[in-house]
Amino acid sequence: MTAYIPTVLTIAGTDPSGGAGISADLKTFSALGAFGTAVITAVVTQNTRGVAGIHQLDGETVAGQLNNLLDDVHVDAVKIGMLGTVEVIESVAAVLRERAPAPVVLDPVMVAKSGHRLLAPDAVAAMREQLIPLVDLITPNLPEAADLLGVGEATSVCDMARQANALADLASGVLLKGGHLSGADSTDLLVVDGRVTEFDAPRVVTRNTHGTGCTLSSAIAALRPQRDSWVVAVREAKEYLTGALRAADDLSIGSGHGPVHHFWRMWDDPHT
Numbered sequence: 001m002t003a004y005i006p007t008v009l010t011i012a013g014t015d016p017s018g019g020a021g022i023s024a025d026l027k028t029f030s031a032l033g034a035f036g037t038a039v040i041t042a043v044v045t046q047n048t049r050g051v052a053g054i055h056q057l058d059g060e061t062v063a064g065q066l067n068n069l070l071d072d073v074h075v076d077a078v079k080i081g082m083l084g085t086v087e088v089i090e091s092v093a094a095v096l097r098e099r100a101p102a103p104v105v106l107d108p109v110m111v112a113k114s115g116h117r118l119l120a121p122d123a124v125a126a127m128r129e130q131l132i133p134l135v136d137l138i139t140p141n142l143p144e145a146a147d148l149l150g151v152g153e154a155t156s157v158c159d160m161a162r163q164a165n166a167l168a169d170l171a172s173g174v175l176l177k178g179g180h181l182s183g184a185d186s187t188d189l190l191v192v193d194g195r196v197t198e199f200d201a202p203r204v205v206t207r208n209t210h211g212t213g214c215t216l217s218s219a220i221a222a223l224r225p226q227r228d229s230w231v232v233a234v235r236e237a238k239e240y241l242t243g244a245l246r247a248a249d250d251l252s253i254g255s256g257h258g259p260v261h262h263f264w265r266m267w268d269d270p271h272t
């Protein structure tokens, strides 16, 4: 029997140090049995210590790459990461509106772990009003959720539940990530079709947390075409990420927040 290998597209920015953005996305797709394709939105000068500069592509160049790819290649799922500007958000929204390649997971990337802005402040409203209504699942972290809702950041899982439900009025599906809280578990909340599911994973003590958000959203996009529901795809994506965080200590990349390790499953799985 021939294996089913979904083709998954990432629309995101670059990271030369290999931990976040397009690099994290493509590695995740491969590790989870999907074929990865990529449209670049911005060339980011960054390493594990932080972001030193951004060369933003214009909307026409991003839409051109997208249309050219979709004219030729059928994609089974899309992950959207860093977009950068109102212009790029509007271009991607126009292509999604016209061509509707589903399912689409949007990681509403706003600020890098180092604190550097990756989304223009005036682009938050465009993301909320023009892009979010078109996608199937958004995966904000706590500061992103607060920005999208115009409220203060959640400081407890109870706050997270309130904000996840409020975000569900804006989006078809919401996975609110609690990586920025402290506590023994790292808790995320999924709201799909009015049902809330809590995912708890043991918090891994490591400095190698660069690109956790990119990895999680890419894992969900890679798994969704291979699984029957968002709940199952999210559960397995989170298990994948926890394994990749644990295995990150096998790596020694850079002197800042190092990347997670994507190929742990191949080494640990006796069937491979």
Ligand SMILES: Nc1ncnc2c1ncn2[C@@H]1O[C@H](COP(=O)(O)OP(=O)(O)OP(=O)(O)O)[C@@H](O)[C@H]1O
Pocket: 020, 111, 112, 113, 140, 141, 142, 177, 178, 179, 180, 186, 187, 188, 201, 202, 203, 204, 205, 206, 209, 210, 211, 212, 213, 214, 215, 216, 238, 241, 242, 245
């Ligand atoms: N130390 C940790 N141990 C286990 N899971 C974690 C840890 N840190 C984050 N996570 C999980 O990683 C995922 C990403 O969460 P986080 O809130 O860090 O996203 P993010 O801020 O968007 O990441 P990024 O640094 O890529 O921008 C979530 O599933 C979260 O629960």
Ligand SMILES: Cc1ncc(CO)c(N)n1
Pocket: 012, 013, 014, 015, 020, 021, 022, 044, 046, 081, 082, 109, 111, 112, 113, 118, 210, 211, 212, 213, 214
């Ligand atoms: C390109 C890119 N996307 C997302 C993030 C967030 O981790 C990053 N640092 N760089």
